Amino acid sequence: MLRPVEEGAAVVACSTCRASAGAREDDEGVRGGARLVAALHAVKASDPIYGTVAVQEMPCLFACTDFCTVHLRAPGKIGYVLGRFTPDEDAARAILDHAVLYAASEIGQVPFRQWPAGVKGHFITRTPPAGFVVE
Template sequence: MATWITICDTCKHDPEDGAGDGARLAELVETAARCTDLRTRRVSCLMGCGHGCNVTIQSAGKLCYTLGRFAPEAGAAEAIVAYAVLHADSDTGQVPYRQWPQGVKGHFVTRHPPLPPA
């Protein structure tokens, strides 16, 4: 099953320049994920505005995580992708803390159990 990184592209939207931090982070995550088997997609609002910039990491049958409070920087995008690779390699989606990239520590907002199979 594919592991998805869903990026809110409307986080901290700046009407003055027509973009915002979410769109900038989305571009960086998409670039960082190009050489992986991860899938990315953008959505307009993950409803975590108090934690923007937000992403979710999810795969069928695994724990799903929402992370936020990122700056739109290459280092953040690389840490998100590195964590998502570990999530993809895990049977349950749970990654031991000692393996977390430094750039995602302190950014976890929620964890959701997988949906039941039926």
């Protein structure tokens, strides 16, 4: 079933992702995705700079081998799936820092020199917005 959410720039986090390549849950029995979702919400609430980006969650983005995945999306912009994050505050902050730059960009492309170090090496795919392809 689909659940409507507000349109706009968003980080959609997989709430059921593995904790790591070798474990579904952490030592406390919590999935990595649930930890990352909680960290994203906590970091977003900590600073108004993140107000331009929604944090949304859904079960399974089907990127299981890349655990702790997020989909960065906005209407009319290129989307990105990122993964292989440690489900903690540092990863959440890097994701949201990049998402703010993404939200401010014209078509979703952020120059590499502006990427936070914490997202480099975590990009899995980029997806064109509906009705477009990237030149």
